[in-house]
Amino acid sequence: MKIFWSFARSTFQFIAAYRFDFFMEFVLAVVRMYGIYWVWRILYTQRPGAFGVSLEQMTTYGVMGMALEMFIWSRPQWYMATQIKSGAIDTDLMKPLDFHLYMLARSIGEMFIGVGVLGLPALIIAYIFLGVQFPPDLAAGLMFVVSLVLGFLLLFHLNFLLGSLAVVAMDIRHISWAYFSVVRFLGGQIVPLWLFPPFVAAVAEVLPFKGTYFIPISIYIGRLTGMEAIQGLGFQIVWLVVLVLLSRVLWSAAHRRLVIQGG
């Protein structure tokens, strides 16, 4: 309990110190949601009901894509890159806990801050002003929550793998620009996978990225239902297992290399 309060206090201090940044971040999120809302609204006014989705479903998809960024986005890669660059990573490695779990715990903490300060307020704005709908039924709502948690874990591991790369590449700043857009593109954050041309869709369907945004949001708007939704969750779980194993293997290899370098 004592630990909890000290954590809560330090979190509060962190938010207070960066309140201007948080406020601006919130404004940015609202601008993004607003922008994508109009894109789909115009396109679906041109062609109502295109691709078996209603205007409301599509705008909900778009706005949720922007709003959920705060729910699933974690940044272990930045922390890892700075620590590796400065050599301070050795203090992290000396701590009596597993580095991979330590990063996960940090990321979950960051995620809760992001959700509380930015994510939930952004969602409220989306519900009130941007006509975002609720899931069609309770089952879809519950599956969405599960899928969202899996999405967070998937993206965390992808980011963790990128962070491990910092051991070899030293500077991951440039790679991360392209990486972010790949996640956004193949993850279906802006444009859902069912609109992709067949050959691009075929690639996006098998890669783990679609487990980040596409599956949770498709379940949310009722595009993936019943068996398909469960298959979606299964897809996320399978990739999660693969990525966890990959992260363990890659990090231990990176760790060995790091020790040789001497930090």
Added chain:
Amino acid sequence: MVEALRLYVRLVRLSMQARLQYRADFIMGMLNIIALNAINLGLIGIIVYRFVDMNGWIVWELFFLYCLWLLGHCLYSLFFWHFWEMEEYIIQGTFDQFLLRPASPFVQFMGREVQYIGFADMSVAIAGLVLAYTNLHLHWSLAQWLFFPVIVISGTLIETALTLMMACIAFWTGRSSMAINLVMEFNVLVQHYPIDIFGVWFRVLVTGIIPVAFMNYYPALMLLGKLDPQSPTAWLGYISPLVALILLVIASVVWRFALQRYSSSGG
């Protein structure tokens, strides 16, 4: 003035040499920026491929819009990207160095860095504009050809002036990068989509308050022949240079105020 310019060119050359020492970093940066732009254009392409057009804009017109913005932006990112880092200089007190030397602090700060990523944007922008021009079968008049570089430079200056004003916030609050990001966010929307798809208040905002629509949307209307001469707002297609000029005047006043406000953190 001539003296300041000479100093600036000298500083830029030094910064460029410093940058180019890291060859691998340079190549990675270029490749990644090109990939990022290709993905952005791909997304626009997919949307329009499925819906044929976006409020009357076909795919090559949207690419033109995107690349016209990018061409103005690349000159900004080449020479002025480090406005973004102004807050670091102010928080750490390293801004003092610019005030101690007997030259304009602005010129010194500007010459501090060159971002080669601008070259990657430039190659994408030029390739995109050439492709759009041929595929749209455009035939510009001489006047339009002469106006084109003016528009590009105006775009650069609009973005530079806006970013400089935002960067100056750091003189008061110590933080400004998020405010610059805000301008950037509007930029991204204006770059990707024609603003006529958005609601009225957004159009007013990017026309009158954060006038980034003058970087690409309004001049593109004119260059793509989408401007209706009968429309009461047709003149907006021609005033980008004026907008740039006004913003520069305001930005220089803000900068002067900010410098007076500066008190070193003693770093």
